[in-house]
Amino acid sequence: MRHLRDELSTISRRVVTPVAVLFVTYLVGIAGYKWIGGGDATWMDALYMTTITLTTTGYREVIDITTHPGAMGFTIVLLLFGATAVVVTGSMITAYVVEGDLTAGFRRRRMQRVIDAMRAHTIVCGAGQTGTAVVSELVATERPVIAIESSAERAAVFERQFPGVPVLVGDCTDDEVLTQAGISRAAGVVVCTDDDKVALVTTVLARQLAPKVRLVARASDERAAARLRQSGADAAVSPGRIGGMRMASELLRPSVVTFLDQMLRDENRNLRIEEVRVEQGSALDGHKVDSLRLHEYGTGLLLLALRSRDGGYVFNPPAATAVNGGCHLIVMGDPASVSHLQSVGAASAQG
Numbered sequence: 001m002r003h004l005r006d007e008l009s010t011i012s013r014r015v016v017t018p019v020a021v022l023f024v025t026y027l028v029g030i031a032g033y034k035w036i037g038g039g040d041a042t043w044m045d046a047l048y049m050t051t052i053t054l055t056t057t058g059y060r061e062v063i064d065i066t067t068h069p070g071a072m073g074f075t076i077v078l079l080l081f082g083a084t085a086v087v088v089t090g091s092m093i094t095a096y097v098v099e100g101d102l103t104a105g106f107r108r109r110r111m112q113r114v115i116d117a118m119r120a121h122t123i124v125c126g127a128g129q130t131g132t133a134v135v136s137e138l139v140a141t142e143r144p145v146i147a148i149e150s151s152a153e154r155a156a157v158f159e160r161q162f163p164g165v166p167v168l169v170g171d172c173t174d175d176e177v178l179t180q181a182g183i184s185r186a187a188g189v190v191v192c193t194d195d196d197k198v199a200l201v202t203t204v205l206a207r208q209l210a211p212k213v214r215l216v217a218r219a220s221d222e223r224a225a226a227r228l229r230q231s232g233a234d235a236a237v238s239p240g241r242i243g244g245m246r247m248a249s250e251l252l253r254p255s256v257v258t259f260l261d262q263m264l265r266d267e268n269r270n271l272r273i274e275e276v277r278v279e280q281g282s283a284l285d286g287h288k289v290d291s292l293r294l295h296e297y298g299t300g301l302l303l304l305a306l307r308s309r310d311g312g313y314v315f316n317p318p319a320a321t322a323v324n325g326g327c328h329l330i331v332m333g334d335p336a337s338v339s340h341l342q343s344v345g346a347a348s349a350q351g
Helices: 002-040 043-054 069-098 101-116 129-140 152-161 175-180 196-209 222-230 239-252 254-265 335-346
Strands: 122-125 145-149 167-169 188-191 214-218 235-237 272-277 302-307 313-315 328-333
Touching: 002 043, 002 069, 043 069, 122 129, 129 145, 129 152, 145 152, 152 167, 175 196, 188 196, 196 214, 196 222, 222 235, 239 254, 272 335, 328 335
Parallel strands: 122 145, 122 188, 145 167, 188 214, 214 235
Antiparallel strands: 272 328, 302 313, 302 328
């Protein structure tokens, strides 16, 4: 991947190259001193002489160079060049560690291993204000999530706010970045960028890479929303339109808005309105509403509506309403109870 290639290039430029120069200098020194010492000198003697020369230690010489002018010249050149190589290599390695590049490299590889192990997660493209709000809700409802952000500064702020959420620094319109985020294993993609062109390209690319993924995109207006839906987005959301509806609701029905806000922000109960798909052959398939016994799947579960297979809704469904495979239950409850009910609705009755 491009990010990995860039990282390897940086390591090669800042660490590997000076180390390689120092290693070659060592080899030249060892070979030279072995030749100077002749048969009386061992390879260990040559290594020792090279080491005390390059480190300017000044211990006793085991190979006599005082009677050999050429050997003295070789030592001078090796000392000047080799000592410089030692200093440069040491400073390069120290700077690489102190500046955090080494630690950051280890952290990126550890984060990538976490991403590679994730399944049915959500990829949030853009860690701005909208993306942060999306991630906050996904974290609150205990959904696995990954963020992609092109700005390193904004990604750093995001990491401090959500230390448990992996964030990739890259371009969401790059197929390599989306692949690195595990889009083939993802359950959903949310495009939160405020640039309609970037959102459009990301939507088309994400749909090509993952035809079955649930894809929601941010749009600046209804015209952009229509283009996004035509390009493969399952839903397009305009923050301006949503904001206007919210302002109207604050004016017309403030008690309802207050109730919904408290439901979303109550850290003790953490209630959410969720949907539960009932698969054919599951333990919920073939029941009536009055025989679902929702209290067995968690405290506080409340059935608000039922969406039939043809897309119609039955609000506050009567007790005799049939629950069949392919329908969706719209319930309110805490994330753990809803997750339990979702697992029951997806599992076979025999399982």
